Amino acid sequence: MTTEEPTFVISVAAELAGMHPQTLRQYDRLGLVTPSRARGKGRRYSRDDVEALREIQRLSRDEGINLAGIRHIIELRSKLKKMERDMQRAARQLIQLQEEADARRSHRVFAAGPAGDVVVVPHGIRLKGRLPEPRPPMRARPILALAPARPALPSKDEAS
Incomplete structure (x- = not known):
């Protein structure tokens, strides 16, 4: 049996955590500890859930942290x-x-x-033996692009 396997009904989980079952229901509504559900929609708590309930109780009682702070810590x-x-x-x-x-x-x-x-x-x-030599890469040949000839501008002497 793993620690994540849901095994305890709410009354047993509340007793193991030292809480009232109504407190567990409230924590479930607040999303602090979300147990799995049985077919009849009854809550089933795992050992990890019981440990989380104990930690919530410790943070609340010993450290004085409110439920909003505990939720933030859990997140x-x-x-x-x-x-x-x-x-x-x-x-x-x-x-x-x-x-x-x-x-x-x-x-x-x-x-x-x-x-x-x-x-x-x-x-x-x-x-053994010799590998054939690789082919040399092809060289790129420059392509000459001929631009259309521009008419020559008249010199200063011709323009006058």
């Missing part, structure tokens, strides 16, 4: 957990990309063949 904690999961996912992706880059660096690449085929050879492997 911030939720965002923090999401960001931590995103960072872990990004770290795994970075490690994978680094491993792929290392694998690419451990190979030598030779261009060969008239069609520009590429042969990838792991580093440290010697090839």
